[in-house]
Amino acid sequence: MPSKPGQSQELTTAHELISKEASNVKTRNVVFFVAFKLISVLKIGYLLIVVVNLHLILYKTHAMGLIASFGKYLLFIADVFRKPERRSVMYKLVVKEVYELGFKSVLFVVFVSLFVGAVVTLQTAANMEGSWMPRYLIGYATRDAILLEFSPTIISLLLAGKIGSNIASSLGTMRVTEQIDALEVMGVNPVTYLVRPKIFALMFFNPLLICMSMFGGVIGGWISGTLSGECTSAEFISGIQYDFVPFKAVYAIIKTILFAFIIASVSSFHGFFTKGGALEVGRSSTRAVVFSSVFIIVSNYILTQLLLN
Amino acid sequence: MIEIKNIVKAFATKEVLKEVSFTFEQGKTNLVIGQSGSGKTVLLKCLLGLHEPESGFINFDGLDIVGKSNKNLKGLRKQIGMVFQGGALFDSMNVEQNVLYPLQMFSKLSKEEMLQRVNFCLKRVNLENVNHLFPSEISGGMKKRVAIARAIVLNPKYLFCDEPNSGLDPYTATLIDNLLQEITHEYGMTTVINTHDMNSVMEIGEKILFIKEGRNVWEGTKADIITSENQHLQGFVFSSELFKTIKRKS
Structure with a gap:
């Protein structure tokens, strides 16, 4: 039956509206999908950074030199686990390092985590704007981003900068001012005495720091989500409880312990073998941060493959 | 007593110590003198076991330390005191x-x-x-x-000092020198002091080893320095006008 001219115009408008809405939904879904897969994309980013860094390292230094350095690092680590001269002194040193390296980083870690959690929530909410997805997914996405990647990896990278440079520069200064030689002459194994407490302290305290970071991040997300009106408190809390797999927390803690070992051992290695003067101490400090970061990123990829896939 | 014999130490291809032999006596302040870069600190680090000599032997009252691991040197190290240049x-x-x-x-x-x-x-x-x-x-x-x-x-039985009065004013430097000598006599230690300070040499040099370019060039006491005819030693010790005047007067 032929349609009336007015009716045909109405149908065309309705058809256009439907197509426009469909296109909008499609765009929103794509944006949401991209945001939701941020973690996977980060992994590819990490790989790229690793490749670029390895290329630069290989370009600048001789491959044999790297292998020799790695061998030296392994011997250094073996020395760390030698029997200490006095166990009672060792316990005191571990407690001291927990305070110096760990406890003094609490405020920094919590502060960064609060704000990053807040930003992750706001970005996730912005990507979900007007979509059919339930609002509790904001809490869900924030929790997973914080738990899986931000707290264990990104905070460890930040700590590699803060703690790693501290360790390398303090050991480097001790080396150039002959304090390490003084220990050796006294018959004290300087690696056991100076490095072991740092490694033990970080491996013990970093998981606690990362747990604080996780709580900080989620609380930051909850505050920003509810204050901005993107979701209600109940929706956010429901989201962070939704589909929670405890192994994800275990995975994050395993990563953190390994990263703590990397930060403490690699930074100590670079600081301990400093040669020269003040300038070299600065260079050791830089090398410590670069190498710790590279090792963290590579091991993050390997661990993720092993534990999650 | 510490006895060293034919100590050779090289870094890569550069030989820093060339067959140095000497006996550091107990209860005396033994001084190792020489210009900067002559190998004094390397010799001291060899004595402390921080550097391993290429050849020769170092004997601490009957205990040969060359080739010994840190673990084997632990007992000896507890008998060693060391005063580093910067403290x-x-x-x-x-x-x-x-x-x-x-x-x-x-x-x-x-x-x-x-x-x-x-x-x-x-x-x-x-x-x-x-x-x-x-x-x-x-x-x-x-x-x-x-x-x-x-x-x-x-x-400790052995006391080592690497330029203990460098960077100090003459008064404090003399105080430190005298203190080291007093302690050495009081405890009967074998004290080895690296220095290029001529005041120290003339003040506390009970036994002196002069090294030039890694070689043992001269040895004696502070009294022998004045009468020595060794050209290298004379050039080193009497390089300042003050000491030239002292020598002329003596």
């Missing part, structure tokens, strides 16, 4: 903790006994009421004295 005090510890440290690591004394010993050693080097100051809060001369107190706190 090498631990920055994170105060004066008392610095001197206390070797006792905490190696002695079985009670805490009170350890503190008594620390205070005794600090008093011996003329330092009192500085126990709670940190190395950054004391002068260069005080740092050297704290380093000496730390070096003698375990009653």
